[in-house]
Structures are given as C-alpha cells and as structure tokens.
Amino acid sequence: MGGTEYWNPKTEALSRDDLDALQLAKLRRLAEWAGARSPYYRKAFAAAGFSPDRLHRLADLRRIPMLTREEWMASQAEEPPFGRLPAISSTQAIRLHTTSGTSGREPLRTLDTAKDWSWIAEMWCYGLWGFGVRPHDVGYVAFGYGTFIGFWGLHYALEKLGALNVPGGAQTTENRIRQIVDWGATVVASTPTYALRLAQEAQALGLDLPGSQVKRLVLSGEPAGSIPQTKALIERQWGAKAGDTAGMTEIGTIMMFECDHQPGGAHIIEDQVIEEVVDPDTGEPVGYGEQGERVVTSFGRGSVPLLRYRTADLVVKVPSSTCTCGRGFDIYAGGILGRIDDMKLVRGTNVYPRAVEAIVRDYPAIDEFQIRLTREEGIRDEITLRVELVPGTSDGTWGELADRLRRDLAAAHEGLRFTVERAAEGELPRFELKARRTVDLRETPIGS
Amino acid sequence: MTVETDLLGRKLDATEIEVLQLYRRAKSLAGRTELPPCVRANARVAMVGLWNIVNDLALDHEQLTDLDA
Numbered sequence: 283m284g285g286t287e288y289w290n291p292k293t294e295a296l297s298r299d300d301l302d303a304l305q306l307a308k309l310r311r312l313a314e315w316a317g318a319r320s321p322y323y324r325k326a327f328a329a330a331g332f333s334p335d336r337l338h339r340l341a342d343l344r345r346i347p348m349l350t351r352e353e354w355m356a357s358q359a360e361e362p363p364f365g366r367l368p369a370i371s372s373t374q375a376i377r378l379h380t381t382s383g384t385s386g387r388e389p390l391r392t393l394d395t396a397k398d399w400s401w402i403a404e405m406w407c408y409g410l411w412g413f414g415v416r417p418h419d420v421g422y423v424a425f426g427y428g429t430f431i432g433f434w435g436l437h438y439a440l441e442k443l444g445a446l447n448v449p450g451g452a453q454t455t456e457n458r459i460r461q462i463v464d465w466g467a468t469v470v471a472s473t474p475t476y477a478l479r480l481a482q483e484a485q486a487l488g489l490d491l492p493g494s495q496v497k498r499l500v501l502s503g504e505p506a507g508s509i510p511q512t513k514a515l516i517e518r519q520w521g522a523k524a525g526d527t528a529g530m531t532e533i534g535t536i537m538m539f540e541c542d543h544q545p546g547g548a549h550i551i552e553d554q555v556i557e558e559v560v561d562p563d564t565g566e567p568v569g570y571g572e573q574g575e576r577v578v579t580s581f582g583r584g585s586v587p588l589l590r591y592r593t594a595d596l597v598v599k600v601p602s603s604t605c606t607c608g609r610g611f612d613i614y615a616g617g618i619l620g621r622i623d624d625m626k627l628v629r630g631t632n633v634y635p636r637a638v639e640a641i642v643r644d645y646p647a648i649d650e651f652q653i654r655l656t657r658e659e660g661i662r663d664e665i666t667l668r669v670e671l672v673p674g675t676s677d678g679t680w681g682e683l684a685d686r687l688r689r690d691l692a693a694a695h696e697g698l699r700f701t702v703e704r705a706a707e708g709e710l711p712r713f714e715l716k717a718r719r720t721v722d723l724r725e726t727p728i729g730s
Numbered sequence: 731m732t733v734e735t736d737l738l739g740r741k742l743d744a745t746e747i748e749v750l751q752l753y754r755r756a757k758s759l760a761g762r763t764e765l766p767p768c769v770r771a772n773a774r775v776a777m778v779g780l781w782n783i784v785n786d787l788a789l790d791h792e793q794l795t796d797l798d799a
Contacts (some may be wrong), residue, residue: 290786290787292786292787292788293786293787293788300738303737303738303739304737304738304788307737307738307788307791308737308791311791311792312791315793319793319795369793369795370795374795374798395794395795395798395799396774396775396778396798396799397778397781397793397794397799400778400779400781400782401781401782401785404782404785404786553786553788554785581785581791582785584793584794584795585795
C-alpha cells in the first residue's frame, strides 16, 4: 500500500472490472439503505417496481428511477424545510448546507451527519493529493464561508492531510491577496473567476504574484477551470499550476479532480461515486467520447442518499488510459462542458457561454465581460457582448479589438452577428463565487 | 475460522484486519450510552475516522446513523 502519488493506492489503480465490482457492492448497500430509510426512495422504488435485490450486475443500476432537481425541490416544498429525501432527522445531523442560489431558484437544503461530513473532506483529499498538495503546503482558502457548501470540504481536507490551512473568509480582495503573498501560501483555492480577480488586485497593488510562493491553484465552482484559454490565463497571471475540480451541493463535495499530470480533464472518483453519462432526451447511456448529461450516484452521504441524480451538467467521458498517471478512474474530458440550460438559442444558432468565454480569454486587453440577450421589436433576438478593458488600455485599440472580436465570435457561431459594446471601467459585476455573466432579457427564445 | 474478505472478495492483509478490528471496537464504544459525553463524542470521532479507512480500502460499506454519526 505504499506509493505517494495516490491518496488511496488500493482503489485508484483498480482495473475497470474491479471498479465495476466495487461499485456494484456499494450500490446494493446504498439502495437497501435508501429504500429502508428515506420516505422519498421508498415510494419512488415502489412506483418503479424496483427493489435492491434486483441489482445483479452494475447495468441493473438503470432499473433505479432517476431523480431530478425539480422532484427534490417539489419534495422540499411539500414537506419543508428538508423534504422527503433525508434518511435521518435533522437532530441526527451536524451540518446544514444549501446550494449557492446563483441560479435564482430556491436553494436546495442538505443535512450531513458526522460521518458524511468526514467523507466530504475525504473526497477532497483524493483531489488535493492527486494534484500534488502535500503536508508541507500552506493552503489559502479564498472563500466566503457560509451556508453555501463551496470549499468547506477542501478546508477540512487540508487539515486532514496535514497542510497548514489558512481560512480566508470575511476578507476584502485586497486583504486576501496580501495574506496569500505575505504568509507564503503555496496552494490557493478559489473559483476561476475569483482567481483572475485576485490576480488583477495583485497587479493593482504592485505585488509580484508569479514571484510569490504560490505553486498550485485549486479551482472549483465554475466550468471555466477547464476552459483551456481561461486556465492558461490564470496560470500565466499567477505563475502557478491550475487544477480543475467539480462538485455539487447535492453530494456535498467534489466527484472529480484534475491530477498532477493535467490530462486536459478530470478523473472521476469512481470508488466513491457512479457517474453515468446519458442522452438528455432519452435517458439512455452514451458511449466514451460522446457528449451527454451527468447522472450521479453517491455512496458517501447517507443522510440524504443520492441515486441516479440528473445533474443537467454536460460532459464527455473518456477512458482512464487517456491520462498517464496510472489511475483506473475514467476522465471527463474538458471537465464540465456547460449545463443543458446554459445553451441559448439566438436566431436559430446555439450559443454556449463557455464557447464565448474561450474566445474572450484570448484577448488579454479584456478584463471582464457580459453576454446580454434581448428581443428587439418583439420579434428579433439580439446578442450583445459587453466588455470592460483592462485599466490603462489605450482608447485607440478599441475599434480594432471590437472588429476582431466580432469576427471571431461570428466565425465560431455559424456567422451569427454579435454586437460588441464597451462598458465603462468597473461597470460590469465582479464575482467571488459562481459568476453569472449571461443576462437573458427575453421571455422565450424565438424558435425554441 | 472464517477468512474475511473485502468488498472485492480479496483476502484481507494484516493492516486491513487491524483496521477492521479497531473500527468495530470504536463502534462498540461509541454505541455505549452510559459513557460520559467526553468519551462518547470522542469515540464517535475515532469511529468516523476509521470508517473512512474501512470505506476507502473497500473493507466494508455501511451507514452509521444509528450510532449518531
């Protein structure tokens, strides 16, 4: 059981067949637990004619009905505050967390027992260790601690693996970047958007970030951590390696991480979760290399069991052999590619905010941006990219930059005409958690 | 004597046997309601830590809600 590259050498290097066998063994126990203890699953299993003793092989997982966020929300509304999913009472829990609320919807509420909470940190340990974080590191958590689960699990994982943990909550951006530099942080955890914001602040303060002790940035909370252009920009501005992770409040932690080999995607922690990729319309599985929707089953959180939860995240799964690290864990190529509901239809053309961001990040003079969708005269959809330039950028460069940007955007979107507007310095919103850069002022896209 | 195996059906090595024994003892201690709060609470912390090893090494997989964890 030696070796230092893996947090858990026993399972991280398992073969596909062994991982499948392990997942089946855990799945049987989870399904029995959920069916026996969660009022929601008891009813859902009965309605679907499913019982855990029907799980003979891993493919039998598909006998379990899928769960949607809408169903969870409806359950929460019917029986507030936690709905019928929990397998425990709130008196047995030690933590209460919520989704971020950035979508504008009512947040989901989750409960965790002491065991669940410890598992949540354990999952982050797989990711931190896999990305090269070690006990000698100084980890700075640039996160506003609150009910949103965010980096809470990472906070405890740093302590668990023996690193020095600096909780950077309740700070201004200026204070945070000064602490990162002055206290010799070697690892910084933040959203990709906030990593850029911190770098910008360092520049304004005259701090030499690439010359600092920071060696690794652990990114989470937004797909941008795997957008090559955004990641390259972050790595350039910090002079450090950036690694993507992704998780969700619904499982309480991360389910994938980018290892130190940086294979252009993130490994799924397959001894602790099952990640299916399905056609969003039919719910049928899609193969390696095909884009589909993530459906997650998580073994670790017993308080609110999660079986076959439809995430609305778009991903492409590729085999573990795509990476040279030797893990048996399959990979989501390019991380989370977006969300099903992110896609915007404009005059018959699909527009993905991630694709727009990838173009924008190739322009070093652009500091911040926003995508605005409007309907003119009630019939014609328009898309406008509003951009804020880096302070001090010469006004003379604007005309040429806007023309080039317009051409690049059109070329990537079947000739779709984007209006490109310059916003005043400081006019566009900045974000610490999940960025919301798309503002859709239409009611229903024409043609949808 | 029954030979114990992990969730993959593999025979446990000496470390795994030791971990499993410690875990079971911690569970037993954490479940004793007559013990003072300082003993129960810290036994629960130890049990939860051991649960992670047991789960990670695929020695067993169970929920601990009935032991308040």
